[in-house]
Amino acid sequence: MTIKTIIRTAIASVVTAGTLIGVSACGLGGDAASGSSDDTVNIGVIYPKTGQYAQYGKLFQQGFDLAVAKVNKDGGVKGKKLGLRYYDTQSDAKQDAAVAPKIVSDKSIIAVVGDYASPASSAASPIFQQAGLVHYGFNNSAPTFTDTGDHVWTPQIGQDKYQKTNADIVAKKAKKIAVVYIENDWGKQAYRYFKQEAEKNGTQIVYESSYLPDSTDLSPILIPARDAKPDAVVDIGYGPDGALVINTLRDKLGYDGLYFGGQETKEFLDLAGKNAEGSIITGSFSATGTKDAKAQQFVKDFKAKYGNNPGNFEVTAYEAIIDLAYAANKTEPTREGIQKALQTVTDFPLYQGNGGTFKFDRQSRRADNIDPILLIVKDGKFEQYEG
Template structure:
């Protein structure tokens, strides 16, 4: 064999090894680190989890995993689903669209997985949806509020309140507090779409948008867009984005630019509260759950169980993760612990237990594949914590 032939063979081996190493690095081997880790045992069926364990959105991944793990414990303590144990198979995507798209085929090929939940960001989730749709595998985007999220096909579902509904509520409370505003929003599909909904409703309410600008998700200095936002002399500044960038917007306005008016933005996370510190006081956001305000009995039990396990109250992200597993277990228990059973359950069941909003039960709109009757609530920061806003 020639030296050139040997060299070509070595190059091929090294290339394949490098590709496999790269795939492992981006999470294709899974991150089965949950309390009920994935299993191929015939007595176990699994839910695949797309989530950001690492990266800029890792705070959300941590909250999601707490909700998921607690729900799995409850389901299995209650007997599992149709005699089978329910497990989780975690995949760290960093909520990056490229990683979601790369990981999706591995998940779809795993016959032990009967449904998939996640990811955090709608653009990342949407990148994986076509693969799951083709495989006949339910993709349950429990955190995906982009109204177009379910457009991929009939196996793509979400119980999350849509941004059209969230931003209507957001604009309504802003209109009660301000007549002239500046708005900044995150530059991605979710942010642009959410802002359009907000803008439409705000203008209907007679609110003047004196200044508007987008910003990149990885921005570190927002002064160039916030100086003119301040100089427009608004009654309020509205940020439509995620938690870390909401804190950056707020801190820049308060600490660098001396803005003292109303602020609407951020998210209900410890990260936002820690980053924003005293500046967060009085901040109002739209949400779907209040641990201290819920009147629903099963939601109150969830709060008690969560606090016993983790030593703190759950927030919006923990409860939506918890509910996602309970929803899918409910479908599997009634219609079968299979991919087909999950799909049939989402199509036919009308009494999914609801922990968000006012509690009770919910069903899916079969045309939109979104929850029919979950209403947003308002949350405000008081004494360093988010509590339900009562309108005072």
């Protein structure tokens, strides 16, 4: 199912149910604990607090909460406090489409961030677009994400860029590879980009297979992957999937070759354990490798509050709130002010990659100078990898 099909289905189901206004479904009411007075402006957050992606929602919320605390400590936005209104959508397209009108009707909300998955986010985008409310899809790497309209923006690196970097490092290390990927809209699109780049590089794909998102036993597809005698196995999926792939390969199938897969999360390290060692991952942030002063301070503050280093998901969530607060302070803390700033400001603070600043390409509404980095698991930790 394509993103466009998901959007049409989700919106149609909401309209049919008669719930476009005043959504009351469980989890969609919004948590207004962060602020609702006249001296507060809010950012709406659509994210998976519960459901299959809840582990990412937890990481996002850590970044969000740390960012809003910093913004308010530094004076807020044009004399007003910044608050967050959380909406648990489980990163489900139907729930995103259902909650979007409720967010639009809350005039204290000056912008929206989220969701985790691009198809879910894209189901809400048309509603935000029609209302003139900026939708800031900070985690949405689908290259088509911003196609909905001029109020849909993302600083996230596109999968086309991610998979080029991924394919290039694979080509340096292996001539023959086996590839497995998650069977969903994101996974299929990401694999198409990877395969295109791998073919350009002359890398031979000797085996390929998809797997279902809720798979618990991948032996049936990994046995033929191993038997194809690849120089490396590549997994295009999420953290738990990456752990299941490498654990199956190492513990059950005796594969001891190169592995490209997993995600920069504590969960991946915990689930994969010793098998994670040597895994090479394409990401956008290294807590131990960043040379940027503000990013180093973020790492210090994050570790002081939560007891561990942040990864890619935490930093992108943190940066999303910092970006929008910066936009509001550059113009005004209104829906119109946020849109104007995203169109005109050229020095948004950048925490990812090599740090510095970034700006948006006004036509694509994507950040124009953020590139992926490589990470490797070494001694149970993620380190920046130069290849």
